[in-house]
Amino acid sequence: MAAAPVWSVDPRTGKQREQVAVEATAQDVDAAVRAAHAARGALADRTVRAAFLRAAADLLDEAKDELVAEADAETALGGGRLTGELARTCYQLRAFADIVDEGAFLGVVINHPDDTATPPVPDLRRYKVPLGVVAVYAASNFPFAFSVPGGDTASALAAGCPVVVKAHPDHPGTSELVAARLRAAAGRQGLPEDVVRLVHGFDAGVELVRHPLVAGAGFTGSVRGGRALFDAAAARPAPIPFHGELGSLNPVLVTGAAADERAEQIGAGLAGSMTLGVGQFCVKPGLVLAPATPAGDRLVAALADAVAAVDAGVLLDHRMRNTFVAGVAERAGLPEVTAPVAAGAGDEHTVRPGFLTVPAARLASDGVHDLLLEECFGPVTVVVRYADDAEATAVLSRLPGNLTATVHLSAAEAAGEGRGAELLAELTPLAGRVLVDGWPTGVAVAHAQHHGGPYPATTSTSTSVGGTAIERWLRPVTYQTAPEALLPPELRDDNPLGLPRRVDGRLEV
């Protein structure tokens, strides 16, 4: 049987551009994982690892024009957006190199013998070691930042884990070009190129998560696909951690006082956030609680004006476009739902942005409108009009887990008057990132970032963006009464590598 071809497709026309690869068979996946596994020892040296991450960033930077052009041809995300995304991706690789150099992620803890403890404590020295080969499932909507060279790959390599990436079918050509750069960067540092492998194909993705030598997985994508892979990871003879980012509504609550103060500004800001990147962000605000007041009406009017002025856009692929058009129509058909600006089909290849409104009472309890509590990927949002705090709370209590939750407050509420702190506390259980007076689109790469949240936002308590994303790919090991001569340098008393650590209970930096 001939290998199944993998085509690069132009979403602006729906036409195949070129064949860029073939789908990996089970044997191909096995070979890729074994090669990556065999290469893992080469990543043990932290200095080399950091240099590799920086070299990867350099090579991607150098190839910027080619990579952005290929990615735009495959995703229609536009040169400006993709240039920024690639810059972010390179910044992220370098940020993880700095994290590798610092070494705090190793979590070094030393306890010297202590006979006063119950029971007595022997010499114990703990740090974290790489898990092993990590499977990375690339996302459709970020061909760089959440794909082959993205946060999962960067953090796994930083942790010392080789990666096998399952490319997303929306940008296989970009994936091939990027993987070649990462492998070349490894080679330049004297590492085996197989510390990064790339496979294509749906079945290959399933094989990958089941492979006995795969020790962990990172995923960004849909609830359906992510849950299937999560289930497969949990059902293995030896289950593995599966860090999946699946879906999120990203609720926004606008207080009455905030609407009174700046309804037009909030409406326009919302329009910008929900239509950014043709609404194809996992942190798109998908449900907005706006007061059923005259100020709330002004907010809706401002939103309508701004959204109506946004051009139709191309989604990442035609299946996604058709799903969006059908999903919007189904939602718009529910009782008491209005569409001040109708989202839906543009021409044969595009979609028009829009939004829906619904009274909060409809969402607070009945089952008829539950579809509005599910993410609709693309440029649409649902504005829920609430009559009072109780109605808003009732809707919030029905939401599944989210990546983000946002509140817009008046100046007085932000200064501590009224319910500001209470609302922050009410939103905290719903999400992994809680914003005040901002918009969730735009996920900064920083130590303090958290990009994750209660299920289905993510399948674990970890983050896929920011410095702590590295924690996902490590496991602790403690050495007991190991003689100094045999200890790795990270665990020696004299701390030759200058690592931050905890010694006999005391933190040292």
Added chain:
Amino acid sequence: MAAAPVWSVDPRTGKQREQVAVEATAQDVDAAVRAAHAARGALADRTVRAAFLRAAADLLDEAKDELVAEADAETALGGGRLTGELARTCYQLRAFADIVDEGAFLGVVINHPDDTATPPVPDLRRYKVPLGVVAVYAASNFPFAFSVPGGDTASALAAGCPVVVKAHPDHPGTSELVAARLRAAAGRQGLPEDVVRLVHGFDAGVELVRHPLVAGAGFTGSVRGGRALFDAAAARPAPIPFHGELGSLNPVLVTGAAADERAEQIGAGLAGSMTLGVGQFCVKPGLVLAPATPAGDRLVAALADAVAAVDAGVLLDHRMRNTFVAGVAERAGLPEVTAPVAAGAGDEHTVRPGFLTVPAARLASDGVHDLLLEECFGPVTVVVRYADDAEATAVLSRLPGNLTATVHLSAAEAAGEGRGAELLAELTPLAGRVLVDGWPTGVAVAHAQHHGGPYPATTSTSTSVGGTAIERWLRPVTYQTAPEALLPPELRDDNPLGLPRRVDGRLEV
């Protein structure tokens, strides 16, 4: 239908002592979880939480005589061992109180706005919040330290999570007495007593892990029971973290040089470790690689002398006793397996300790002897005689994951001559704790402890003993551009609580 009675049973006679409770129905479990969930807000204050943990330790200390007597009557573990275990348990509660006070576990990270980053970084402030209600599944073999007041409970309460404990049927009376002390301690600190709830019954345990308001689970027990609960946790509509400690062989490798140097000492030490607590430790050394040399023969002879001198003992329950007797007989019947001291039935209620030997070649590849690679709970170990390093490595490569792995080295090897460091590196992938020249029984409570390991040792990369056990019950949340007036004190710039933290990339203690 009448509620099913829960009996306390004397394992020394197999007779029922008294009815101490009834099994929880699904409605009872629901009520317990809802009550615990309703109490969660009361645990938010860290000062109160720490005081509660210390009060719990005090109340358990005060009731020591009663608790130890009841536990001994139900488990036959003996007053000496149980007194020590209770002291350890109280020490652990107080250690977690110190950890709560210090606050490093909150993982505070602050990034001030930075326009030079790509993309720019807004004000981001991250810390960890409690997961919610934690289900704790008590172990048979530690009625205190891994049961109602054990590491899972102590770490969950320290994290700010209420607990619902599923009692182990081997010590329901002890569980009731201890739970009453924990609840009383909560009351003394002005906390709702429902921050700790206790339920009995197999079905109740299954209901518990499926309850929508349960946010995480800790388990110590068998592979079969733990895997079933792990699977149930993963199959929930919203999966939850399941931190289970299931099973471990705890391999020990004795080098030829170590045997040459101190065969008798190692044999006697092994006898002590494998028969401690009638072999009912999860870290019992269950597989020992000894050289097929004259020194190895001396090690086996010393082991035989020491084990033969150990009295028969009572296991935790009669089902366990019968499983041990059958398991030992099945293993002893395998080809080329010898039993220099035959383990098995003592009188009607006891078991005799013993050990088996087998040539390494039998274990290195054939399927016939795979049973020897499975944990046999009770006072038995398997001594594998290896002819050369390659044979030892071949056996090690076939082992499932372990809590511990141990190597006994000669003085020269420990000083860095020969293969010492290489052997440490070879054992590291096998386990979460690697010991040199010691015995794995005895798990100290310390920051640097790690009690966990590759599956089936544990179902996650976390530990159930030591300071970092608290990490299991937290999830991060980041506040973006939240005004100072609304921030929790933990995240304020002026650090009013004096927490260790990372600010703009720099660690501060």
